[in-house]
Amino acid sequence: MILRLYSRLAIVLFLVTSCASKKAKFDDYVFKTKAEETKYQTAYDKALKLWNIPYTEEDVKTSFGTAHIVIAGPKNGKSLVLLHGMDASSTMWYPNIKVLSKNHRIYAIDFIMEPNKSNLTAKPLSSDDIVVFYNEIFDHYKLKKLDLIGASRGGWIATLLATQKPNSIDKIVLLSPAQTFKFLDKPRKTTSALMLKLFPSEKKFSKTLNTFSTHPENISRIYKRQFYLANKYAKSNSSMLKMLPFSDKELESIQNPVLVLIGDKDVINSEESLERAQKHLSKSETKIIKDAGHFLTIDQPKIVNDAIINFLD
16 A cells, blocks of 8 residues: 555656756756746855854865865864755754764765755766765765764665765764655655645645644744745655665665664654664664654754764764
């Protein structure tokens, strides 16, 4: 039943994004007009100020275009790479960044196939290309023995990177990783996100936030504006169709310490996700965060921050 629902959702999503891509320069991952991009990036800049700590922004040339990285924390701190959720951009870490950057050198990377400040100048990336993209950034900064945090789609990417041998990763934190251990847990409920892509409106956006968050009232008005524009202007969900759950063998190849957190009200994962993580990740720790949905870092920031720091330290 779950697979049938997922397949239907995938077919509709494919048709929608395929139509949208005909007007886009590079498939369906860019803005249709320069005005849309400027409006979005203005909102991005305002949301990034919510970090409320010293940071710098840098652009790194890769084989696929320009990667945008936000850097913070002590220069002598252990490297910690942050991979954001779908359409969320690196600004999403504002409830967590002060704690995460206290003892770590932060590298928050904007995923190049989504609305943010990275700029795709090539065809959409395959899974192999995604690995190359991030490794080029790691090589640019000479990152060795880095810690890695991935939220939602970022969690899937973090897991993908960890399955590669060799790699430069030490500890890994997966925050409600999408499509990583299993398909969507409640596909009917997640159709609100699809409808937002089809017919973007403030009303549908609010419904989507209520679906994915137990405390949408916690979300900053400034960040909401940026996140809404990301959903309104850019069509980036089609790549979700290529995000298949990892096989037992792939998960068992990961020898890194891994912390997996999911919310008890998450529509993407369930306890089955944690059971699979416990069974196939040899050095895993798992935890259910109470009164939290898919947006863990916003719903329960202190609990999540404490769990991450205790694990990394």
